[in-house]
Amino acid sequence: MQRNLTLTIDEDILRAARKAALDRNTSVNRLVRDYLARLAAETDGRKTAWASLEKLFRTTPVDVGPITWTREDLHER
Numbered sequence: 001m002q003r004n005l006t007l008t009i010d011e012d013i014l015r016a017a018r019k020a021a022l023d024r025n026t027s028v029n030r031l032v033r034d035y036l037a038r039l040a041a042e043t044d045g046r047k048t049a050w051a052s053l054e055k056l057f058r059t060t061p062v063d064v065g066p067i068t069w070t071r072e073d074l075h076e077r
Helices: 011-023 028-059 071-075
Strands: none
Touching: 011 028
């Protein structure tokens, strides 16, 4: 189901958006809809990637060996 959305936007920004839409042979409505769809997909993709990374951290054994350095060694110039 599609829903209507009302935006309040600065006149100069709307004018520039209309020009951009015209250059792309589309509408401002389509530009906003496509942008929001990409934003939602990007957010979902990041959540999925983060969950996969967390699972990897929990399930992968790592042996870095003994620590043979000090904090001072790392920051020595």
